[in-house]
Amino acid sequence: MTRIMYIESKAGSLQGPARIGRVTFSRSGRSVFYQGNEFLRVTGFKANYIEVGTTEPFWISGPKRNGLDRLYGPSGLPVEIDDDVREEYWREIRNKPELALRKRT
Numbered sequence: 001m002t003r004i005m006y007i008e009s010k011a012g013s014l015q016g017p018a019r020i021g022r023v024t025f026s027r028s029g030r031s032v033f034y035q036g037n038e039f040l041r042v043t044g045f046k047a048n049y050i051e052v053g054t055t056e057p058f059w060i061s062g063p064k065r066n067g068l069d070r071l072y073g074p075s076g077l078p079v080e081i082d083d084d085v086r087e088e089y090w091r092e093i094r095n096k097p098e099l100a101l102r103k104r105t
Contacts, residue, residue, distance in 0.1 A: 001025050003062070004085050004093065006069040007034060010047045010057040015075040020063055020089055020105070021082040032060055046071065063093050067105045078104040 005023045009016035024033040032039045032049060039049035039058055047057030059071045069079065081089055081103055091097040 004089055005032070005034075006059075006061050006063045006079070008059045008070065010059055014046055014072045015070060015077060018070065018077065018079045019082060020069075020079060020085060022085050023060070063089065065094060067094060069105075080104055 002022050002024050004020060006018065006020055007023070008018035021034055025031070026033070030041050031052075032041075038052040039060060040052055041048065042050050042057075044057065047059055049058045049060045050056065051058060061069065061071075063069055067079075068074065083103075086103065087097075087100045090099045090102065
């Protein structure tokens with residue numbers, strides 16, 4: 001199963017680099033795969049996944065219709081949108097098809 005998700009690194013601080021991209025879930029739903037990396041579900045206050053290879057923390061969640069995806073509020077940092085999901089993200093999730101060419105939220 002695949003789904004468009006919000007993926008934010010929590011390695012450096014409470015707000016880090018973030019992306020909107022398509023992930024694949026393991027059969028158990030405990031792991032998420034994105035761009036060749038595996039993320040394992042954990043319990044934590046600022047992260048809900050860790051990258052298996054590096055143990056770096058990440059926040060991964062479904063993107064919100066209003067675009068306010070960051071766990072700790074707006075940061076001014078752009079959220080990049082992967083090319084392969086950009087049109088679907090703007091059309092289906094944000095309901096703003098006129099922004100389909102926009103690469104950042």
